[in-house]
Amino acid sequence: MATLELDSVRKTFQDDSGEIVAVDDVSTAIDDGEFLVVVGPSGCGKSTMLRMVAGLESITSGTVSLNNRVINDVKSQDRDIAMVFQSYALYPHMSVRGNMSFGLEESTDLPDDQIAEMVSETAELLGISNLLERRPTDLSGGQQQRVALGRAIVRDPEVFLMDEPLSNLDAKLRAQMRTELQRLQEDLGVTTVYVTHDQTEAMTMGDRIAILNDGRLQQVATPLECYHEPANQFVAGFLGEPSMNFFDVRFERGVLVGDAFEYPLGPEVREALDGTTDLVLGIRPEDIELAETASNDHDFATTVDVVEPMGDENTVHLKFDEGVETMIATADGFTRISAGDDVVARIPAESIHVFDRETGEALRNRSLDSKTLSAALE
Amino acid sequence: MSDAEIRRADATTRVARLRRTVQQTSPGEVVLYAVLVVMAGFYLVPIESGLVTSIKTNTAIIGTAPYAPPGANGVTLEKWGTAIDALLRGMGNSLLYAVPATVISAVLGSVTAYGLTMPTWKRAYKAPLIALIVAGIFIPYQAVLVPLTQFWSQWVGIAQHLSFVWALGVPDDYAGIVELVITHVAYGLPICTLLFRTYYKTMSTEMIESARLDGASLRRVYRRIVLPLSGPMFAVVLIYQFTQIWNDLLFTLVLVSTESSPAAPVVLILAGLGSSLEGQDFALRMAGAFFAALPTLAVYIFFGEEFAEGVSA
Numbered sequence A: 001m002a003t004l005e006l007d008s009v010r011k012t013f014q015d016d017s018g019e020i021v022a023v024d025d026v027s028t029a030i031d032d033g034e035f036l037v038v039v040g041p042s043g044c045g046k047s048t049m050l051r052m053v054a055g056l057e058s059i060t061s062g063t064v065s066l067n068n069r070v071i072n073d074v075k076s077q078d079r080d081i082a083m084v085f086q087s088y089a090l091y092p093h094m095s096v097r098g099n100m101s102f103g104l105e106e107s108t109d110l111p112d113d114q115i116a117e118m119v120s121e122t123a124e125l126l127g128i129s130n131l132l133e134r135r136p137t138d139l140s141g142g143q144q145q146r147v148a149l150g151r152a153i154v155r156d157p158e159v160f161l162m163d164e165p166l167s168n169l170d171a172k173l174r175a176q177m178r179t180e181l182q183r184l185q186e187d188l189g190v191t192t193v194y195v196t197h198d199q200t201e202a203m204t205m206g207d208r209i210a211i212l213n214d215g216r217l218q219q220v221a222t223p224l225e226c227y228h229e230p231a232n233q234f235v236a237g238f239l240g241e242p243s244m245n246f247f248d249v250r251f252e253r254g255v256l257v258g259d260a261f262e263y264p265l266g267p268e269v270r271e272a273l274d275g276t277t278d279l280v281l282g283i284r285p286e287d288i289e290l291a292e293t294a295s296n297d298h299d300f301a302t303t304v305d306v307v308e309p310m311g312d313e314n315t316v317h318l319k320f321d322e323g324v325e326t327m328i329a330t331a332d333g334f335t336r337i338s339a340g341d342d343v344v345a346r347i348p349a350e351s352i353h354v355f356d357r358e359t360g361e362a363l364r365n366r367s368l369d370s371k372t373l374s375a376a377l378e
Numbered sequence B: 001m002s003d004a005e006i007r008r009a010d011a012t013t014r015v016a017r018l019r020r021t022v023q024q025t026s027p028g029e030v031v032l033y034a035v036l037v038v039m040a041g042f043y044l045v046p047i048e049s050g051l052v053t054s055i056k057t058n059t060a061i062i063g064t065a066p067y068a069p070p071g072a073n074g075v076t077l078e079k080w081g082t083a084i085d086a087l088l089r090g091m092g093n094s095l096l097y098a099v100p101a102t103v104i105s106a107v108l109g110s111v112t113a114y115g116l117t118m119p120t121w122k123r124a125y126k127a128p129l130i131a132l133i134v135a136g137i138f139i140p141y142q143a144v145l146v147p148l149t150q151f152w153s154q155w156v157g158i159a160q161h162l163s164f165v166w167a168l169g170v171p172d173d174y175a176g177i178v179e180l181v182i183t184h185v186a187y188g189l190p191i192c193t194l195l196f197r198t199y200y201k202t203m204s205t206e207m208i209e210s211a212r213l214d215g216a217s218l219r220r221v222y223r224r225i226v227l228p229l230s231g232p233m234f235a236v237v238l239i240y241q242f243t244q245i246w247n248d249l250l251f252t253l254v255l256v257s258t259e260s261s262p263a264a265p266v267v268l269i270l271a272g273l274g275s276s277l278e279g280q281d282f283a284l285r286m287a288g289a290f291f292a293a294l295p296t297l298a299v300y301i302f303f304g305e306e307f308a309e310g311v312s313a
Helices: A046-054 A096-107 A112-126 A141-153 A171-188 A199-205 A223-228 A233-238 A267-273 A370-377 B003-024 B027-054 B058-063 B078-117 B123-137 B141-155 B163-167 B172-201 B205-213 B218-226 B228-247 B250-255 B266-272 B282-312
Strands: A004-015 A018-030 A035-039 A061-066 A081-084 A159-163 A191-196 A208-213 A216-221 A245-252 A255-257 A262-264 A278-283 A289-291 A299-309 A313-320 A326-332 A342-346 A353-356 A362-364
Touching: A004 A046, A018 A046, A018 A061, A018 A216, A035 A046, A035 A199, A046 A081, A046 A159, A046 A191, A081 A141, A081 B205, A096 A112, A096 A141, A096 B205, A096 B218, A112 A141, A141 A171, A171 A199, A191 A199, A199 A208, A199 A223, A208 A223, A208 A233, A216 A223, A216 A233, A233 A278, A233 A353, A245 A326, A267 A353, A267 A362, A313 A342, B027 B282, B058 B282, B078 B123, B078 B172, B078 B218, B078 B228, B078 B266, B078 B282, B123 B172, B141 B172, B141 B250, B172 B228, B172 B250, B205 B218, B218 B228, B228 B266, B228 B282, B250 B266, B266 B282
Parallel strands: A035 A191, A035 A208, A081 A159, A159 A191
Antiparallel strands: A004 A018, A004 A061, A208 A216, A245 A255, A245 A278, A255 A262, A278 A353, A289 A342, A299 A313, A299 A342, A313 A326, A353 A362
């Protein structure tokens, strides 16, 4: 049971071409029992951040504290932290039992029979009791994954660190393990930091998600907050599949002027812009409504370019009749729509996001019925 | 069907299969296999010649070609007997330094390589050490002969330090054996270290990190993870080092020097075996050579499987 705190943590590597900043001034606190998912594109520094917490990577500046104690100079083996690696990193010369008891043997003075008992309890919890005498090489990927988890759980550490633990599993097993991992974490109540590049895992698993790009923390918030109220254009584009449509626009005379369209703004939005004129308009594909005929000034004439049927819904690529810009909309799976059709795309005023084009900062996020959001967050 | 019928049916299918194989063989393959057979014969002829020579009588050696089998009256095991009698004590002496030197250099090499691979050191400290070790591999034996004798005879008087051993009745020539052990360990350490280092670099770093996070200290990680996984590389290093040390004549000549010494290793005795003023006793020389090579052969057979695994790693 522990709180983990990162304060202005920075990591730089020396390269032939000079200094490379891997993690830049990251500060965040993870509460006792919280499940924090760190997500970002590959090379964003998320694994480095995790490895610094584990003590496998030195910290260039800043502090990492566990239960208000700075652990920068505490060796990995003394941190009481367990980590699950993407490759599982099982000890190939030991049986599953050996793998699971290794940590207890090395980090505690518990007698052998007590260790054996704890190992069989954990194995039971994970449903791998029948595998205890097998070698890792004789196990399937999913089974190895469970053993790796078991090895971490049996130690009952202060913090779990997980570095993309599910990315070597096939899609079906991954979805299943996702749920199971979430349930386990809830039952055990151990503070967990989970690194992934998979936004589905980020959205579904965490109490909060931390989005990292280029070593910088972009936003730390609940998944729904990040989705609906992104702090900047990066977060808005990173979360969501298909991702948010962005259009470079200029603000002129109360109207957003783009290559292909002009979008009139309401007074509330105009005020939020606060005089910035170079902007990016963002709209999520699921917020675009498709209609037969244009009825107001938020409706635009488009032609269907490609339709990707997903079964439950159709991903529709639209081309504006004027200009070269395209956008993606999602439509109900039963909508009859095919390439070449003329449709009207309605971009509802309450669903738009507006970003500063230079800084990427969100100036205006979609308006949400705050009651709906808080209800959803409950 | 009766037994005979089944057998006949079997034979027919076998003939059919053979015919199919012959039909499917292309001329290219025939040439390939012919060349391979010739080459295999070419490589095996010296060994075969040696073996048949070692069991020939003196008259048979003169009367038959070296690779031809001896006639019915030309066979004798007498030379083997003489060779074994002459070499047996040397065999013991050789084992006395080859085994410890091999084991010690392998263990030290493994530990050194672990120290140079796994812990996170500063590159600036690690690189010069590795460069030094690599340089050690390329020092020729001949270049160190004079300093080596100087070192043992003038600087380190091992014979005096071990006086209590000679007091027990062991001939003090055996000081040379101790010197050989230490010399071979020192000389073998660089190559052993390098071989283990290459192997350890392929080990999963995540596995080592995982063990560290599991609470194991550096020493415990070596004992419980790295060492148990080093088996194949130990096989490679043991075979290589053992063969190298067993067959080395140069250091034994310098440090033990005479074949008449009670501590003379097998290579020293073998060098003089079967040559005298009357001429060469080819049969005796061959028998001696084969007998002296038996331990190296045994090591290959013993560690063969791990060796293959280690080489491919």
